Amino acid sequence: MDILHRRSARRAGRIALLAMVTSQLGAAPLAGSDATTCPIEGFLQEVEIDRGTMALVGYGQLQEVDQLFAPMRQRAGVYQVQVTRRADNLYETRDDGVFIRTRYCYQYSHGQTAFADWNGYAGSLTFR
Known part of the structure; x- marks a missing residue:
């Protein structure tokens, strides 16, 4: 198989794969x-922290943290x-x-x- 035919075969395979993925998604947004x-x-996932946990935010500002991710x-x-x-x-x-x-x-x-x-x-x- 020459290079042109190999490229065409790869391209056809990619198109077939894209069609298969698109059809399986069904409700994918348009x-x-x-x-x-x-x-x-x-x-992100939330990290459990104790009440009163502090964090350094900005330059030299210590602040209480409600949630940490x-x-x-x-x-x-x-x-x-x-x-x-x-x-x-x-x-x-x-x-x-x-x-x-x-x-x-x-x-x-x-x-x-x-x-x-x-x-x-x-x-x-x-x-x-």
């Missing part, structure tokens, strides 16, 4: 006027989630205690269905 998409910076690894994939906005660029998923950190996201949400499309390093959160 970009449109009723969908809002925000970049995902990462996933740590980064967590999330496998690549497309996830359908129910999210509630907890703070600027912070959305809590229902039932599993995972928080999604976004960037430039102004979507108000309370138990709203969204799709988190994550490649392991970056992704997007699309609200329906």
Whole structure:
């Protein structure tokens, strides 16, 4: 098989794989006027802390901490989630205690269905 045929075969394989993934997602969001998409910076999990826990914030400012979050690894994939906005660029998923950190996201949400499309390093959160 020459190089041109190998490239065509690889390209056809990629298209078939994309079609298979798209058909399996079924309810995947489509970009449109009723969908809002925000970049995902990462996933966080809440760390249990005692009341009165303090943190150094800014330059030399000691402040009591209500909640503390740590980064967590999330496998690549497309996830359908129910999210509630907890703070600027912070959305809590229902039932599993995972928080999604976004960037430039102004979507108000309370138990709203969204799709988190994550490649392991970056992704997007699309609200329906």
